[in-house]
Amino acid sequence: MLLLNNLRYCYYWISPLIVFIVLSIPLISFFYLYDLERGFEFSNYLTSITFFSFYQSILSALLSIIIGTVFAYLLFKHNYIYGLKTLINSLSVLFVLPSIITIFGILTFYGNFVQIYGLFGVLIGHVILNIPLVARVIFQTLNDISLNERMLADQMSLNSWGSFLAIEWPVIKKNIPSLFVLISFICFVSFTPVLILGGSPKYSTLEVAIYHAVMFADNFNIAFNLLIIQILICGSIYFIFFKNFKSKNFIIDDQRYYRSINAISYKYIIDYLLLIIISVFIFSPIAFILIKGINIKLPEVLNSLYFWSSLGTTFVIGILSGALSIVLTYGNLVFLNKNKNSTEFWFYSLIIFSPGILAVGYYIFFNQIINSAISNIFIIIIINSIITLPFSYSYLSPSFFRISREHHDISESINIYGLKRLFFIDWPRLKEPIITAFCVSSILSASDLIIISFFGTNDLSTVTQTIYRLMGSYRMDEAYAVSFLFLIYCFMYFMLSYNLVFRKWNT
Amino acid sequence: MIKKFLTVFFLLITTNLFAKETIIVGTYDSFAAEWGPGPQIEKLFEEICECDLQYVTTSQAGTLLGSIFLKDKDIILGATYNDSKFNDFYKFQAYDYGYYAFIYDENSLQNPPKTFEELINRKDLKIVVQDPRTSPVGMGLLTWVSRVFTQNLNEAIYKLNEQIITYTPGWSEAYGLFLENKADLVLSYSTSPYYHQEYEDKYNYKALIFPEGHVKENEYVIILEDTNKKIIAEDFLYFLKTKEIQEIISRNNIMYPILESAIPPKMKNLPIPSEAVDISTGEDLISLWLNATTQ
Known part of the structure; x- marks a missing residue:
């Protein structure tokens, strides 16, 4: 025993x-492979890309979470719409595709309409790559909300904003810190998206510098030092955002399958429009690749x-x-x-x-x-x-x-x-x-x-x-x-x- | 039962004793791909050497000479010249070459620049090139600019950068964007139009030939000092110089063969650039470039 x-x-x-x-x-x-004798100089270039890595990752994470949450909430609210289930399942697929495919889709599709390169391009790329992850995770947890709570809200005749604040928001809020950390980390170490969509060496990440040091300059000192810096910065992001904003208090019980009793109605017209816009926004690059593939x-x-x-x-x-x-x-x-x-x-x-x-x-x-x-x-x-x-x-x-x-x-x-x-x-x-x-x-x-x-x-x-x-x-x-x-x-x-x-x- | 076991046992031992020698060639992806020159060369060489030729590939051509890639290889194929590293090799030899050049589509770019000087002073071009931090072709551009604009290098890099819409990690992304009409010019080799002519029957892709001269880049095959298969490796080097193999390399790798008689007919018709004089000052071009572009 x-x-x-x-x-x-x-x-x-x-x-x-x-x-x-x-x-x-x-x-x-x-x-x-670290050579203790060698020094390490933190050049202007390294300072600027460190700053950029940090700055774009926080921005990308914020944007992805805002749009992704809105998307997930709308999907959940209007889950009676035919075909939405397929859309939700496709979200997971979208997130895992090779980034080279998604980025080519973004460039060849959006490149037709806007001048994409620069910070704007990096953000668009990261947001499109990460919205599916946010939306999928939040959608899943929204489905965990108990029916009792919803019935309670109905009894109190809360309007949709009130019931959102009372029911959905606490559940969503609980997920935000971890998603924020996850996405800001993904964007912090982003390589191909930042290089291609950034368009200039001004917009590159520490990861690019590490890669260059290891692969071309054969300088493991720089690589190791930059890696440590990367870990320290990401560590701070984690401890600032995750540790302090994590809330665990929300109620949950076993009956968690909720079928919306809503039906298609004109009063949701703005919701439908938003759903369509976000879906088109994130799916069109892939659709473009699909068409080109035939x-x-x-x-x-x-x-x-x-x-x-x-x-x-x-x-x-x-x-x-x-x-x-x-x-x-x-x-x-x-x-x-x-x-x-x-x-x-x-x-x-x-x-x-x-x-x-x-x-x-x-x-x-x-x-x-x-x-x-x-x-x-x-x-x-x-x-x-x-x-x-x-x-x-x-x-x-x-x-x-x-x-x-x-x-x-x-x-x-x-x-x-x-x-x-x-x-x-x-x-x-x-x-x-x-x-x-x-x-x-x-x-x-x-x-x-x-x-x-x-x-x-x-x-x-x-x-x-x-x-x-x-x-x-x-x-x-x-x-x-x-x-x-x-x-x-x-x-x-x-x-x-x-x-x-x-x-x-x-x- | 025991008999069977013994037969199998001895078979295993003997096949191991007489196993062919394996020779490991480190090269870049597109060389060893099914449609590249690699598989044909492998087949032909194995017929005469009684050995097993294996390719180990990297998708980043620039990393071929990185110390971590060299480990456990007998031969490296596809590296470009590097002063500090080439001294340590047992033997090396060029097997093909090309000139860096900007490619354009004459159907969409009506007034291509005629000189490099004109190119950097234009304001209306959209150019896509490779990042010198991750791609040897991108590094080649810096070398090229440094040879042509000796007096005002900083300014030249700065002006060129103004027209570059993006730096891609590798050649593939850059050329892909160009073929998708996302750029007017792409940095590649002057032989690139050959591919479109030979395999797609398209004659609208042209290389810009500048009077200031271009940079010629040889691709080398290298025998490493550590290998214990130097004899087979030297046979392989000799084999790569034969006409049949030179033709295969040229037609599939879209580069000029070292052996002049092996140049495919359509490649012969392409204009050949002159060479810009190498007056290398040993400056760190990457830092120079970073300074000029991150201001």
């Missing part, structure tokens, strides 16, 4: 321990070996790193739930260790420090599952903490814990967010361009890499055709995952 208890104790520590080890490896690698080269691509073999690799990498990511996230959630005082900062800090830094760090670690013979595909899967952790976490945690609060006492009293608790208590109630998180992390891994470029070989390449290769060889039409097929693959991946799970385990 003692042993069993110890094992149980161990289990709680395994997942956070893995995250900790995973984070320290790139730091060790960078430090391994071209003369499509049949040729479908007949090509390179497309199918890269799709196969993408599938394997996606499914395995998605699964691993969920296992790790769940373990960490259980740990965080046990140790209320421990911080989630570890999770979010994974974003600061952007794919670039992690990939370089691991590359050095495996090739220079330990000379391992671990197969590349495993390394790709492991790094990807780690990188996607913060995203699985943000999709999974709101519902997980709610469920565990509801069921904690009863499960403890009848001695249900560990795997048993997972299968009997959590899985049936959490399967929707788990599947969403699984799909999100699978496709995010498939969309990655950086890790695969370090550890991929010619026989081991993903669809995203193929798109980039095609673009790099004058083959734009083929690149669009492959992007089109990849978009379809993503939608199917989400759809099939949901269908499989809900048909088989529908309780």
Whole structure:
């Protein structure tokens, strides 16, 4: 019994321990190549890009959250509209697409109407990339509101603004700090979007400077110092915004399925207009790519070996790193739930260790420090599952903490814990967010361009890499055709995952 | 049962003993892609060397000479010349070359600039180039500007920057934007029009040839000092110089072959730029550029 208890104790520590080890490896690698003799000068250029990184990330996060929240609220309020369910499901897909596709969509579509480059372009890009995440997470939590509260509001005959303040706002507010931290981190380390949409070296991030130092200047000192600065700044963002604005007091109970009793009516005309505008705003770049993808080269691509073999690799990498990511996230959630005082900062800090830094760090670690013979595909899967952790976490945690609060006492009293608790208590109630998180992390891994470029070989390449290769060889039409097929693959991946799970385990 | 086991066991051992030597070539993405020159070269070389040639690729061509990419490779293919690093290599040799040039579409740009001087003084052009911090082509532009505008380099960079709408991380994004008609000019190689002529039958893409001269960039194949496969590697270098391979490289990599007789007919018709004199002062061009553009 003692042993069993110890094992149980161990289990709680395994997942956070893995995250900790995973984070320290790139730091060790960078430090391994650190030359203490060399000095470090903070030039004007570095000051200006540090400032810009900070400034644009805060702005992008604010804008994304405002628009995303409005969007989620409207989607929730008008969920009776036919076809909205598909729109909501597509949001997750939108967030995980390779940024090269989205950015090309933004440039080629919006570039037709406005002069896009500069701070404006960076903001548009980041907002379009992140609204889907905000909207999806907030929409999910809005669905957690209890029917009792709503009935109470009706009885008190609150108008829609009043009931928004009384019911929805507290729930939304609870999500804002974590979303804010998440998105400002994503934008802080943004690479391709900032480079292309910024249009000038004035508008670049620390991440670009780190990349340049590691890849071209072979100067690990600058890279390590900048990484530390990046961690410090993001750490402050976390502790200022997250620690101080997190509120936990809101009521929730078990009956949480709410079907709006509204019907289409002219008094909602402004709502409908807003819904349409935001949807068009975020979906049009992708729609543009889809249309461009149906071209003369499509049949040729479908007949090509390179497309199918890269799709196969993408599938394997996606499914395995998605699964691993969920296992790790769940373990960490259980740990965080046990140790209320421990911080989630570890999770979010994974974003600061952007794919670039992690990939370089691991590359050095495996090739220079330990000379391992671990197969590349495993390394790709492991790094990807780690990188996607913060995203699985943000999709999974709101519902997980709610469920565990509801069921904690009863499960403890009848001695249900560990795997048993997972299968009997959590899985049936959490399967929707788990599947969403699984799909999100699978496709995010498939969309990655950086890790695969370090550890991929010619026989081991993903669809995203193929798109980039095609673009790099004058083959734009083929690149669009492959992007089109990849978009379809993503939608199917989400759809099939949901269908499989809900048909088989529908309780 | 034991018999079977032993047969399998011995088979495994013997195949391992007589396993072909593996030679690892680090190169950039588009070279090794299915439609690039890589696979054909691999097949032809393996027929004569009795070895297994493997490509390990990076999507960032500029990172080929980074110390972390060099690790565990026998050969590096596609690097551009770098003073400080090339001294440490066992052997290197150019296999193709090109001239940096701006490409335009004559259907949409009616009055292209005739000289580099005119280009930087125009105010109406939309140019897309690669970021010198992340792309060797972008770095090539800085070298080019520094050779042409020796007297007023800062001013030239500043004026050029005024017309550049964006700096992309790599060649692919820049050229993609250009093909989407988002820019009048794109920085590429003077041989780029060959691709459109040969494979798309389009003759509207042209390179701007400036009287001030262009920068010629060789692409090198390198044998690393650490490799223990120097003999096969040297065979590979020799093999890359043969006419058949030179033709494959030229036609698929859209660059001039080193061997003049291997130039494809349509490439022969392209205008050849003159070379700008190299009067390198060893200045840090990146800092210069950053100063001029972030004011």
